[in-house]
Amino acid sequence: MTQLNINSVISRVIDELMQEGNQIDENQLLEALRQRGIVDEIVKSLKFQDNQTTTKEMTDNYNNQAVQSMKIDPSKRYLYVQMLGGRAFLEHILDEDRSTEKNYNGTLSIHIHFRQQRFQSRPILCACEPDLRDGFLLQLPQHKVSARSDPTSLLSIAEPIHLLLIRNEPNGDKTLLSSTYLEWRKVLSSSHNRWTTAVELNGIGPEAKLSVGLLDLKIELIPRSLEELSKDVVEAQFKLEHNRATEKERLFLVYAKRWWQEYIQIRPVHSKRLVKIFAQDENAVNRFVCSYLKPLRSQRFLDTPRQAARFVSLLAYEEAPIVGGGSRSEVWSNTLAFLCKKKGDCEDHSLLLCSLLVGFGLDAYVCIGTNAKGLFCTWVATIGVDHSVVFWDSLTGQRFNHNPINPDDPPLKKQIKVDHPFKTIGSVFNHKSFYANCQPSDNVDCCYFELNKETKWKAMNEDVIKSNCENILVPSWATAPPLSPSKIDPVIISAELERELQSLITDYRKDLDLSTIWDDNLSYILTSALAAYELERCTGISIGNEEFQHAIRRAVPERHTFKGFPIQFVHRDMRRALASSLKSPVCEEILGCRGDLVRLALRVRIFTYAEDVSAVWIMFAVTYRSVL
Incomplete structure (x- = not known):
């Protein structure tokens, strides 16, 4: 009916009947539609075989067309x-009033995750009643062929649909507004397996009990079941699952309290160590820290563990906001929320x-401790089969x-220089194990990572950890969300950003009463340097610097001086990038260079990773003739 534009046809017919001054009822309208051939067109579009088509045949025909259109x-x-x-x-009433402004285009979008499937709605302008209209097809797990039409097999799938509401700012910044879980199995007891509901989207952190807004949803099972479950059966299943999960949670809490008492009895000083068993998520729910981890395979988007470390470091750092004064606020985001907002x-x-790293097959653990400034800090440690230990700074x-240094050894004549920024360590954990530091000192430099030795580390029972992490009251960690590929074209975006930055630099020098002449050949040569810098960040190995120096020596004329300044950003706002670059005296000297035969060079290069994360490298350069 949508394809035939039936709504407009009916409106036109109604207008014609009203102009004739007749009283319009349903029968007259249907007769008018028949006389104009509209009903015949609808029937032909449905491809009915004969006039004796039954309701079942009509439904099957509709379902077949839906299958073909949705593939x-x-x-x-x-x-x-x-x-x-x-x-x-309600918080977006002001945004609705400003939506007509030329430079304002803040938008809202919904992100969906369900069993290794991720979807994102079209961005809609922020408003009190945003036009969030979109559709997503979620595939249900296939238990067995005979169970396809058995609704009881679908009732056993306890994982809900995860909905995230994201606000997208004009400058590319993203804010998480809501993280909500939708229990979809109520559709099994709804008429024709179609269920319409209004989902209340609650806030984040301290505002977790406040409503952000309502999202109207319609959920349909395709194909629908031959039989419908009663609401009593569905509610009984929910109650049974809730009781089991609550009991598991209670038993783990009893175990954790006893385990903690045993730990602090070893040494009284242990009570002051950073042994973090529970952490609060974005919905203000306290959860066992091991449940925050799931092995995550990057598919073909990240090739090596070091490239994965580079990808994570490009996600922006942002401390959890604090309402009022006080100490540091702690909010441990789930993986999907962190990937969607791209900061944490x-x-x-x-x-x-x-x-x-666990997905890459490494024996990796999250370490909890303090940094050189004595502040709370986390990092990652990997333990090799040869017992070698490597620390990974996730922010850089x-x-x-x-x-490790043995404190009982005699003093060394030459002190070992520590190059990592970590000072103390209280505990380590991953998705299936948790250890608390039992060594006499919690200093990282004196710490041995022999996790299987009870005299050095106190371990939690792995079976208890497994039971708690499989708790269905912790739905967001049932499966790790898959990474999405980058949709950024690095060549096109690099060229656009470079032209924009050239214009900004030209205006900057114009304000200084300086003319600007660009050296295109020198600008191209800078490309190899930026590629070498990014490769070094990924691998830790410097490659290509020698060739770049040779090319610069050939490109710079005799008696001319060359100066260059590279810098890297995780955003694509060139005005902001230029302002940050000018804080460096070297860059300010390059862009404000005065002299004879001054030639400026600029190269912008984007290196893309999964989730549309990118490293934006910029190199400013200048050549000028030296005057003796």
């Missing part, structure tokens, strides 16, 4: 989640990096070999 496998089951719009987004605290970076991507 789905008829032998599998799907959930079709349709967004019908948003309501009561040190623990968010460490959790993602550890998940990726740097790697440090750990060589």
Whole structure:
């Protein structure tokens, strides 16, 4: 009916009947549509074989057309989640008033995760009633062929649909507004397996009990079940799962309290060490820290563990906001929320990096301790089969070999220089184990990572950890969300940013009463230097510097001076990048250079990774003739 534009046809027919001054009822309208051939066109479009088509045949015909249009496998089951719009987004009333302004285009988008499937809605302008209308086809797991039409097998799938509401700012910044879990199995007891509901989207952190807005959803099971479950059966299943999960949670809490008492009885000083068993997520729910980790395979988007470390380091660092004064606020984001907003605290970076390293097959752990300034800090440690230990700084991507110092050894004539920024360590954990530091000193330099020795580390029971991490009250960690490929074209974007930055530099020098002449050949030569810098960040090995120096010597004329300044950003705002670059005296000297035969060079190069994360390298350069 949508393809035939039936709504406009009916409106036109109604207008014609009203102009004739007749009273319009349903029968008259249907007769008018028949006389004009509209009904015949609809019937032909449905491809009915004869006038005796039964209701079942009509339904099968509709389902077949839906299958063809959605390109789905008829032998599998799907959930079709349709967004019908948003309501009561009261915080965006001001945004709605400003939506007509030329330079304002803040948008809202919904991100969905369900069993290794991720979707994102079209961005919609921020408003009190945002027009969030989109549809997503979620594939349900296939237990067995005979169970395709058995609704009881679908009732056993306890994982909900994860909905994230993201605000996208004009400058590319993203803010997480809501993280909500939708129990979709109510569709099994709905008429014709179609269920319409209004999902309340709550806030984040301290605002977790406040509503952000309402999202109207319609969920449909495709193909629908031959039989519908009663609401009592579905509710009984929910209650049973909740009781089991609550009991598991209670038993783990009892175990954790007893384990902690045993730990502090070893040494009273242990009570002051950073042994973090529980952490609060973005929904203000306390969870066991091991449940925040799941092995994450990067598919073909990241090739090596070091490239994974580079990818994580490019995600922006942002401390959790604090309402009012006080100490540091701690919010451990789930993996999907961190990937969608593309920024987070040190623990968010460490959790993602550890998940990726475990996915690469490494024995990786998140370490909790303090840095050289005495502040709370997390990083990742990997232990090799030869018992070698490597520290990974998740914020910078740097790697440090750990060589412990025995405090009982005689003093060394030459002190070992420590190059990592970590000072103390209280505990380490991954997705299946948790250890607390039992060594006499919690100083990192004196710490031995022999985790299987009870005299050095106190371990939690792995079976208890496994039971708690499989708790269905912790739905967001059932499966790790897959990484999405980059949609950025680095060649096109690099050229656009370079032209924009050239214009900004020209205006900057114009304000200084200086003319600007660009050297295109020198600008191209700078490309190899930027590629070498990014390669060094990924591998830790400097390659290509010798060739770059040879090319510069050939490009710079005799008696001319060359100066260059490279810098890297994780955003693509060139005005902001120029302002940050000018804080360096070297860059300010290059862009404000005065002299004879001054030639400027500029190169912008983008290196893309998964999740549209990119490293933006910029190199400013100048050549001028030296005057003796």
